[in-house]
Amino acid sequence: MPYFPEPLIASRFRRPGEEIVVSANERSLLKLIWRNPGLSRSEITSHTDLTQQSVHRIIDQLVERGIVSLGSPKPGLGRGQPSPMLSLNGVHAYSVGISVNSDVVDICLVDLSGNVLGESDISLRELGMNQALDRVRERIAELQQLNGLGDETFFGIGFGIAGALISGTKYNASMPLHEWSLIELGPLLTDTFKKPVWLLNGGSAGAVAEAMFGVGRFIKHFAYLSFNYGFGGGLINDGELLAGGNGNAGEFSGMFDDEETTRRPALQLLLEKLKRHNVDVPSIPYLRRHFDPKWPGVVEWVEEITPAYNRLVNAIWAIYDPQAIVFGGQVPPGLAQMLSERTELFGRPRYGVPRPHPKLIVSDISGDAAAMGSAIVPFKSTFY
Numbered sequence: 001m002p003y004f005p006e007p008l009i010a011s012r013f014r015r016p017g018e019e020i021v022v023s024a025n026e027r028s029l030l031k032l033i034w035r036n037p038g039l040s041r042s043e044i045t046s047h048t049d050l051t052q053q054s055v056h057r058i059i060d061q062l063v064e065r066g067i068v069s070l071g072s073p074k075p076g077l078g079r080g081q082p083s084p085m086l087s088l089n090g091v092h093a094y095s096v097g098i099s100v101n102s103d104v105v106d107i108c109l110v111d112l113s114g115n116v117l118g119e120s121d122i123s124l125r126e127l128g129m130n131q132a133l134d135r136v137r138e139r140i141a142e143l144q145q146l147n148g149l150g151d152e153t154f155f156g157i158g159f160g161i162a163g164a165l166i167s168g169t170k171y172n173a174s175m176p177l178h179e180w181s182l183i184e185l186g187p188l189l190t191d192t193f194k195k196p197v198w199l200l201n202g203g204s205a206g207a208v209a210e211a212m213f214g215v216g217r218f219i220k221h222f223a224y225l226s227f228n229y230g231f232g233g234g235l236i237n238d239g240e241l242l243a244g245g246n247g248n249a250g251e252f253s254g255m256f257d258d259e260e261t262t263r264r265p266a267l268q269l270l271l272e273k274l275k276r277h278n279v280d281v282p283s284i285p286y287l288r289r290h291f292d293p294k295w296p297g298v299v300e301w302v303e304e305i306t307p308a309y310n311r312l313v314n315a316i317w318a319i320y321d322p323q324a325i326v327f328g329g330q331v332p333p334g335l336a337q338m339l340s341e342r343t344e345l346f347g348r349p350r351y352g353v354p355r356p357h358p359k360l361i362v363s364d365i366s367g368d369a370a371a372m373g374s375a376i377v378p379f380k381s382t383f384y
Helices: 024-035 041-047 052-064 129-147 175-180 185-193 202-213 267-276 284-290 298-320 333-341 369-382
Strands: 068-074 083-088 094-100 104-111 116-123 154-161 163-167 170-173 197-201 222-227 231-237 324-329 359-362
Touching: 024 041, 024 052, 024 083, 041 052, 041 083, 052 068, 094 129, 094 202, 094 369, 104 129, 104 369, 116 129, 129 185, 154 185, 154 202, 154 369, 163 197, 170 175, 185 197, 197 202, 197 369, 202 222, 202 231, 202 324, 202 369, 267 284, 267 298, 298 324, 298 333, 324 333, 324 369, 333 359
Parallel strands: 094 154, 154 197, 222 324, 324 359
Antiparallel strands: 068 083, 094 104, 104 116, 163 170, 222 231
16 A cells, blocks of 8 residues: 555644645745745735735634744835734744665754754664664654654654665665665654654755755755765756656766766765775765865875766756756765866857856755755645
């Protein structure tokens, strides 16, 4: 039987007497509030086709349910009474994001308004899947206690895993995650955490985080490169994740043949290169925290992967035509900058006029993007 998280949402979060969390009109207004911090109730009407009376009625209902908060009046909007500013009410609900990579599980708690309430990580070294999930459950409880959070506002869990979606909630991950692969994770995780669980690929989760918290605040069409143990990513189209026909849009490593795959920009390969140069970098999280471009082997690795990397960037440009290409995942910003500086765009000017090319942007998300994206997905799927 297919797994869907929506029927498992607690009744206290649903519209009174209904199965849904918010209506289509409520969702559109909540999305406007998310995207326009400081928007007032009187201003919101100009952003929608709804009448002023309908907007006020819907906002009042959302305030009554505790989903929206009315703030201070916003001055300077012309004659009449100043209109209150609107914001999402973070205390209404919180969710947990879990991101599973080859050697680490990252955890992030966010509230409905997008505030990060807590972050943590667990090393996967010598931990089986069940042991790791027990540790995650313990760590979530610690973060809940630290923030004074109870179960009554715990909405759900977003779960990102570094692997391709096969069907349902089955993912095909790399060898270090073989125990997590090709099993129905949805029912397993719901049984473990007793909450509805939204699942997606880790690269897609990172792209969602970038869309909600990063460059997506200003750019609506971009490709997200997720540098992790492996290499993948995601595509954001008009601010929304582009999943593709089989849920695997952004599996960028799929364009490399057997020979090129050893020269793709996967951080696992960089660790192997550094080890051959006697540089002790025990994990990818360590690499991100302590990266030094002067380490022996770094420049050599970058030069080796540059041809395959450049072909990838140009394929994305030609096929998807994004406004930007974002360097994200677990890549150290300094390493991302080295790759950016070596980018060669192949487009040839016609009549002396080149076609517009994407901006190359190093993500400024400081936490684990896939965990943040996973955490916001339950809200993005149901509220906005």
